[in-house]
Amino acid sequence: MNSKSIIERLPYDKPFLFVDEIHEVSEERIHGSFTFREDLDFYHGHFKELPVTPGVILIECCAQIGLVCLAIFIMEDSISNTTMALSSSEMEFYQAVKPGERVEVVSRKLYFRFGKLKCEVKMYNADKNLVCKGQIAGMLKPVSDG
């Protein structure tokens, strides 16, 4: 499965899609990137007069690339009637991400069992400096019809 077909299967869309491209993916590991465009709405309020990407959005970006895209790759076709809910995150932050910055996310699978995917994720900025790192986990949930 290639980058485009993984992203097409994501259950997100603008303004809440935080994946541009998947560069590398295997059963164990995924590497993707996203550019935080300057016109994203939350910059108007976070913070007043000082636009910085919110930490929760960085976690979301890590989760979309590191958990959901990886789960889509691993599950392939059997994922069609499921979605993934974030179940835990333990992150540490090192650098701020300013409007217009491109980030890369690298995620390594710790385990994927009984529908729970747990990964160790790291986000880097364009200078290859660590933005944040930690462990996040998600649970596959069946989507009800209608």
Place this chain on the structure above:
Amino acid sequence: MENSPRYDDLLKIIQPYLPEDITPNQVGPKSHFVEELNINSAHLVDIVLDVEDKYDIVLENEDMDQMQTVDQAIELIQKKLAAK
């Protein structure tokens, strides 16, 4: 059953995943993990993984469906240990 070492061991495994409003003495053999103890599905997986490590057994997806209460978990562990 309540005094058997296995029950105590399981209680120790469950304890870190109990929500703050549930105290360990509210846990009994008939306690339902999700409905009574308010353990979420992700933590139920953690409990299963800890049980596997503790007893050196492997549980399958079907096993997970059958382990909804403390008693059922103990029964399942005993069955898996016996089959080893």
